[in-house]
Amino acid sequence: MAQLTNIKSNDPNIGISGNIVMTLMKDYLDKGRILYTDNWYTSPALYSLLHAHKTNACGTVKKKSGKNMPKFTEKLQRGEMTFQSSKECLCIKWYYKREIHMLTTNHSYGMTATGKQDRKIKQDILKPDSVLDYNKNMGAVDRSDMLLSSIESVRKIKKWYRKLCFHLLDLCVLN
Template sequence: MMLFKIRLAIDHLRTCFKNSLEPFQNICIDESLMLFKGRLAFKQFIPSKRHRFGVKLFILCDCETSYILDFIIYTGSSTEITQFPEVGISGSIVLTLLEKYFNNGHSLYVDNWYTSPSLFSILHEKKTNACGTVKINRKHMPPLKEKLERGQHVCYAARNILTTKWLDKREVRMLSTIHTDEMIVCGKTLQGEDKRKPLCILNYNENMGAIDKTDMLLSTESVRKTIRWYKKVFFHLLDLSILNVHVIYKMKTGENIPLLQFQIKLIKEIVEKYQKFRPRASSSKNIGQDAPMRLVARHFPSHVEKNEKKK
């Protein structure tokens, strides 16, 4: 109910996002925060995000291209998701976002708010692999009480799920239905020897940065300000659309154009295609012959010399 003012735009964009690109094998789910400091019942505070305050979105993203496949806007208890009591709210969000992509062999990467043995078992039944950091107090998790030295790891396996505990500067716990207990040389040294990491941690670090990358791009390009939260969300969804179009453009043309240049190019083409001139009654100039680019070009002040009439 809270999103009724922009419901048509949200439903239309979600459908377009899903149908415009088939994702590669690796996909990820994470939170994104749209900056908003006004009064709003479902405003969130996330200290790890760049803006910290704002409207939270759960985003499904393709790891290879950073294309946004789907999103859910968080509105508190009224968030529109399909409820799955056996996996809780976080698991229900994952299953809702992945509904279109089950049984295709995708590999999902998530952080510890979503990860649980129950969720990963359901995903494996639907032919979807998963990997993510995990909290020690999750239901059905092994105790993992072994004392380790830096660089050591210990693994437990049950059916199709692997649990890994690895000690670096701090303990890292992983849950995966993709990996084995393989250790990989990561190019660094520890006490004069090549440093080795579990393969699941290396792949997790490689694939979980897609949504943070989109947040970084939006934080530098979006400058709209409004006190109406629904307008802010609407403009943010337009920015997400431009990001997706930018990804598809690069895939189709092979041209690695920066996002800012792409936005300017897109604006020019829209102005040229949809411009409508309205001649002024008081003006004798032919407005219809003006170049539409004058509306987006940069203008600079210049000194004008006085003429004979001193005007």
């Protein structure tokens, strides 16, 4: 527990998860790298700090993610995108099958054809560049979570050790 206390005291503006990212990235800062994060670690304050250290970042963000996140009130049609930006960060809301919110310091607001066609309207599917890059570079954790969601043995259990047991069983089935 002492380690988390030390991490938290580094920079209170980015929170515990942001301080964990900065601790893990300390050897890679100021080298022009790109970091891809999931929604647990994505925040405008963290991304601004990373950008100040010449490290770009891209990641998904929760729809109702706390302070400094822009509010998107528009209802989008399938395939549409809206965005808001600051000096360093670009926040994107894109709707295809569901709403996707992305935060990035590395991309513009452009969209690229995926080479696939929508079955209903027979047009090319366009995706934001940040979504395409994120999907291409996402880690094994996101990929395994995605694959597990299709075979997960859903159980309503209150005991944490039983949930862990069923999760490990699901991982064994996946492998």
